Amino acid sequence: MQYSLTDAPMDIVGIGIGPANLSLAALLKRHPQIRSRFFDRRAEFQWHAGLMLPNASLQVPFLKDLVSLVDPTNDLSFLQFLAVQKRLLCFINASFPQVLRREFNQYYRWACEQLSTLRFGSEVQAVDVDGDMIVVQGDGWRHTTRHLVLGTGQQPSVPDCAKPWLGETMLHASQYLIHNNPIEGKRVVVVGGGQTGAEVFQHLIADSDGMPASVTWVTRRSNFAPLDESSFTNELYTPGYTNYFYDLPEARRTMLLSEQKLASDGVSAALLGAIYRRVYELRYVAGLPGDLQMRPARELVGVTRRGDCWVLTLQHTQRDMQEVLEADIVVLCTGYAYGMPKCLAPIAGRIDRQGDGFVVNPDYSIRWDGPRGSRIYVQNAAKDQRGIADPNLGLVPWRCAQIINSVAERALYDIDEPAPFIHWDTQAVAVQNGAQGMEFMS
Template sequence: MLKHGNSVDVIAIGAGPANLSLAALAAPIPEISLRILERSETLRWHPGLLLDGAVMQTSPLKDLVTPADPTSAYSFLAYLHDKRRIYQAIVRGLACVSRSEFDDYLRWAAEKLANVQFGERVIAVELRDESFDVITDRRNYQTSTAVLGVGRVPSIPDWGRNAPPNEVFHSSTLLVQRRELSGKRVVVVGGGQSGAEIFLRLLRGAYGPLEALTWVTRRANIFALEDSPFVNEWFFPQYGGWFFEQSESTRKQILERQSLASDGVNSATLRTIYSALYDREVHRESYPAHVEIRVDTTADELRSVCPFRLGLRQQTTGICSEHVADIIVLATGYRTEIPSFLEPIASRLAVVSAPGGSREIVVEEDFSARFDGPERCRLYIQNGARFQHGIADTNLSLVPWRASTVLNSIIGRVAYDCGPATGVVKWTSTGVESSR
């Protein structure tokens, strides 16, 4: 039986980094009560991709709180200190923090916060008079402010949606179940970091010796992550503000040019793969019998099953071919989707179509949704507005800044300074300038 009458100032849906950041920054603010609802029984950050040796592509100082409040008790450095690892971490350096360690940090923070309700799935968000009714599978909550932070969903090509799920699956589920692929012909689709890590793992025989391994990407080559200092200013608050002011067509063009800044492959990973492929020439018995990398190639059709005949098209020449495979791993990224539990209020929300099949709720500069409802009811969207706020929106880089912006908006005062950081690139224009 559902319990009623749970009134909370702020209900945050989803216990990912975005809402954990919001909760951590709200912790010292006495005038606000906040509860996070998470459907999973425990906190795991991309559990299907916690591969051995996988490292963070962003600095661990871009954690839940540090850029907004370096003195916070919920920082990554506080976590290292609590775990008695800070001296060793300083000596080793913070440039090679593993995903599994960052996952442990997020779990540590959630335990310290104590306002994360696990195992509680939100079924619907409805309007009742002047408040939201957040209905879960356990109880109802009443709140005037809801914050959505459920993350993105795997992007599956049309041809892969009705395929057998144990043979054609998204990379995010790789580690979800035990896999034995000995003697199989495996294709990895996608040339980003996840595709590279999975290709390397399969190349090294993590799931048994393969018969064949093929890596397919529509990119012109296997490109490294673009993380030069000037490019990294795309992940500054002031750039997001400039991006927000641009037209939809301009935003689309910009995001297309920026793909390698968020989805290129770590240079160390590329060197390791290249070295492993060289070693295969010397020790062939330890590697798949057949290994192939196809660039500038689109996978566009699945023509049969058991085995699969995957249709490939070479983009420059237009030449089409078939590739036989037993297993296909889709390292095809993620898209933003409007959760089904918002259906009761969906007609009151403005929505914009974004590249890659994403659909985003239209938000304002403070990440509040454009909502045709009672003025007292406010809905905020975290990590769901990449097409509106820029490349950093779905990245860890600006999580504390965005949470601070949302928090300031909720309480109606400046609890955290969200002004622009110092930078060397000028993104705004004040009109005609003279060189004299």
């Protein structure tokens, strides 16, 4: 796709069009005075196409859509999508406990159709600086912009021992439906005890007429644990908590992320129940011959090839011993990690780093020595500094509103939070209770 080299400079250029930058584009629609363009190398929007399993559902309420958290009357809300598609009343009557991910993908694709600022099939190959502007370049085109927003998302995380073997039958879960391996009569191993591992395991045992010879579900965790989604735990997904988390010392943040793992990376209780009942049915009611095993406290530490099969070495994390499994297909449900986009190579030396990530300012811009007044903002790249909510859908519109306000240098969106139910910070409690003579000591 070609763009004129004389196009007026943008205020914002976004790289990547996933839910985060799509939310930013949706919120900017009401503010056309902020000139923006968003680029993605894919030909069209698809949300986790390799994992769009038939029964997979959201782990967040549908009101945490592209816009509603900060702009509930926006015409790109999920409720507006349901109304336009003439399915709102039926959706209400269906009483879904959670929205199917396939329907939310339809919503995202519908939103894309309403936005003129999106450019699919346009890969950003390089980002550089020219004078006081940022330059974004693709194949035969370039744009200048004051600000850049990185929305390239996280990349599949794969155990080191499996990386040399990745392919059609040793695959990350993000490729599960894309490769679509025949499973009937095969030995399949699922590695990873989070929501994705549970969804893949459920999918593998769903068809009684096409069962694998065996399915083994392996996780480093001590058990197949449910997502902690109590009301008080969900307070971790509020602006107040993410701001509080940001101000904590790095060591404390690291400790809290470990403690809060099941608040973001557990399996929905309904799915765990469905899997347990299905295993019961297959074993005791249907009497099917497939061998189904669930093995917690095992870490994948070795992979070799023997003839046509994989040989997996598992380290038992609670006993000083190892196990060996043979498999025809291995699905690595081992999560994602953030990596700096390759297109930033020309300016990588000008960006401050913290570990594998960036040093992130309160407005989600990163620290770098670029032109004065030009900022690079990041989406889904600040978990270590902003907490477990950062890669989650829940606070995406709030984060985008922060970015928009920062670019506009005024409050186009009201992002002030009401008084919290939980007082995380002693200072906030001291202010509220000051009249009662409360004192706090360091």
